[in-house]
């Protein structure tokens with residue numbers, strides 16, 4: 001589905017991510033971990049086309065997409081949920097969803113499906129998104145991304161700064177999505193959840209792969225060691 005080969009990317013002439021290989025298989029979750037500033041967000045932004053590739057390749061469905069603009073990557077089946085529960089704060093929750101759904105075939109059904117996934121949003125549709133809690137805004141942001149019917153969902157720290165009772169709901173939704181056949185590239189600080197949801201993991205340190213492997217037995221120790229925690 002997604003394969004990065006020897007990817008180097010960054011800002012201007014400064015590389016931030018250096019020679020990273022990484023794969024997200026069909027129907028799989030790959031977790032990317034690492035301390036603040038390790039380059040996780042930069043890597044995700046390169047995948048969606050918001051940070052230029054300096055060298056190496058990004059392949060999506062076997063096709064090199066290094067030069068494909070972000071809008072065409074979205075059309076090809078990627079959806080990106082950036083860090084920070086980003087929504088249109090002055091629009092209502094319902095308007096945030098309709099903005100993406102309107103004009104799509106079965107737009108209303110797509111919205112309904114996401115309201116079934118995140119039932120708490122049903123009662124909040126007429127509320128301004130900026131007045132929702134962080135957890136509710138994150139659910140809204142994920143719901144909005146899913147309305148585009150992606151094949152690869154790219155999530156940047158979806159549980160960061162969110163009240164613990166909602167964290168469990170968001171984690172559950174991500175696990176369900178993966179079980180339902182969606183591929184997910186997940187940046188996540190919570191080790192336990194990342195390794196439970198993912199089948200592969202990558203730890204970045206100063207933009208380089210410090211550890212990588214399958215999220216089975218022994219993975220927690222490998223990740224802890226790579227992150228020195």
Ligand SMILES: Nc1ncnc2c1ncn2[C@@H]1O[C@H](COP(=O)(O)OP(=O)(O)OP(=O)(O)O)[C@@H](O)[C@H]1O
Pocket residue numbers: 011016034035036037038039040041042043
């Ligand atoms: N727009 C930018 N221009 C220049 N440098 C940037 C830019 N955004 C990030 N950086 C630098 O790139 C490096 C990696 O940042 P990045 O946000 O990718 O890390 P991260 O692992 O996602 O960290 P965090 O968990 O804090 O978000 C940092 O040194 C940061 O200062």
